[in-house]
Every structure is written in C-alpha cells, then in structure tokens.
Amino acid sequence: MLTWDHPRDDRKTRKGRTIIMDFGPDYMGWTGPRGLADLLEVAGNFIDTAKIWVLNAVLLPDAYLREAVQLYREHDIEIFAGGLLFEYAYLKRDTDGLIARLHHIGLNGIEISENYVTLNDNERLAFIEQFSRAGLMPVVEFGRKHPDTPMELAVLETAVRRAAGAGAHHVIVEQGEFDLLERERPDDVKSLSAAAWFEQIYIEVDSDRFPQQHTDLIRRFGPTVNLANVAPGHVIRLEGFRRGLGRPLDYPFFKELLE
Numbered sequence: 001m002l003t004w005d006h007p008r009d010d011r012k013t014r015k016g017r018t019i020i021m022d023f024g025p026d027y028m029g030w031t032g033p034r035g036l037a038d039l040l041e042v043a044g045n046f047i048d049t050a051k052i053w054v055l056n057a058v059l060l061p062d063a064y065l066r067e068a069v070q071l072y073r074e075h076d077i078e079i080f081a082g083g084l085l086f087e088y089a090y091l092k093r094d095t096d097g098l099i100a101r102l103h104h105i106g107l108n109g110i111e112i113s114e115n116y117v118t119l120n121d122n123e124r125l126a127f128i129e130q131f132s133r134a135g136l137m138p139v140v141e142f143g144r145k146h147p148d149t150p151m152e153l154a155v156l157e158t159a160v161r162r163a164a165g166a167g168a169h170h171v172i173v174e175q176g177e178f179d180l181l182e183r184e185r186p187d188d189v190k191s192l193s194a195a196a197w198f199e200q201i202y203i204e205v206d207s208d209r210f211p212q213q214h215t216d217l218i219r220r221f222g223p224t225v226n227l228a229n230v231a232p233g234h235v236i237r238l239e240g241f242r243r244g245l246g247r248p249l250d251y252p253f254f255k256e257l258l259e
Helices: 033-046 062-074 083-091 095-105 121-133 153-166 175-184 186-192 212-221 232-242 252-258
Strands: 018-022 049-052 078-081 109-112 137-142 171-173 201-204 227-230
Touching: 018 232, 033 062, 033 232, 062 078, 062 095, 078 137, 083 095, 083 109, 095 109, 095 121, 109 121, 121 137, 121 153, 137 153, 153 171, 153 186, 171 175, 175 186, 175 201, 186 212, 212 227, 212 232, 227 232
Parallel strands: 018 049, 018 227, 049 078, 078 109, 109 137, 137 171, 171 201, 201 227
Antiparallel strands: none
16 A cells, blocks of 8 residues: 655654644634644644634634634644734733733733834843743744834844743744845845754745745745744645645655656
C-alpha cells in the first residue's frame, strides 16, 4: 500500500509555525464547534496557535467560546485573544476586567497591539508582566495597520529582544508594516531572514491575498517561515505549500523526486 514516506513533523519540534485566525463561523473557515472539531482532527498538527478575531472574545456567546477553547486545548494548541480586544480594554481603562473575561471563557493568552493606542516602552513591558502574573500568555504585535514610514529593522530587533526578555511568547509583525517595507525598502526584506532573531517573529498574512502572498513568502523566506493570521480554510493547502506541493509553487516536491 502506498504511504507518505516523508516525515510528518511533530508540532513541538518542527520549524515553520502557523497561527490561525479563528473568525468564528465564517466563510474563511467554519470554526463553529463541529467545523472546528473536523479541522483539528485532520489538520491540528499543522496549527501551532490560534487567535480569536478582533472582539469576538466578548461578542460571541460564552458557551460557544468555552467549547472552542476546549477543542483547541484537547489538541494542545495555544489560543489567545487578538490585540484589538486589549486596545479596547486599555481605552476603557479596564485591563483587570479583560483578564477576568479571558479567565471566564478559558482563553490563556492576549495580544498586545498598538493600532489605535500608543504605549511607551515601560507601559508595554508592564502589560507583559501584568498578563504573565495573571497566568496569561502575552503576545506582542509590532507596528500599526497603516504606518506612515517603513519600519527600521534595528527598531524591530530591539522590540523583539525586549518583549522576549519581559516574558512575551512571541512577536507578530503587523501586516501593514511588512507590506510597506516590501514596497519601499525591499533590500531590508531580503536581509530580514539573516537576522539571528528572525525565527522569533511571525509575519501576518492577508487571507484575501491567498495563495499568492503566502507562496511569495515561502519563496522568499523558505518553507519554515512563521506565518500569523492564516485562515482556518487555508491551513491544509498552506501546509502543502510548505512541503513543496501546489500549483502556485510549481510543485518543487516533484522536481526533487525527479533529480
């Protein structure tokens, strides 16, 4: 009987990680309980972490959220709320209430972003420490959705090292920041993968630009590039791209077999 004779990498040891964006029941990948159960049964090993979209952690019913969280936990997948929920709590001056809400529905992480708020270094580090003390996994997003100038790699490096030193789980580069860097400083993008800290960052992708953007990033950085905000409905094909399968990459896997 024909079998796949290439290693099925274990999630805990492989390189090249995927964070999905859980939109809830949505055309990008139905993550209602039955759809999510099917997804995780088939592709759970391809998913490292899940992010709850925008304010869904307070908009959707508690029973649904708890069931989704339990399904992720049964598959040993970390799950956190997206950064706009943090920004909402920050603007309402109620991060203690945010912590209580996350514990109430069972979420074990929160993203700290700065799209509509601005934190100084001390504030950012203080929030990382606050959430860590509360037993939550802090994730830091670097940059804004609509930046005015391209990011400096030295600034990104400092942010990554400071976040890691304070206890952040990882750093996600905002999609808008990466897009602007690609347009205005392509040489910086080329040198990014050579950075010693490159493996500590995730690059956000745009589900509406699938598969072109995703395969472009794999061509540029290789199959082990860390990607965030991947739509649930794209997980299996993305894993195929990582393994050299798929028309957008012209099936490099088979080219290797023919060598």
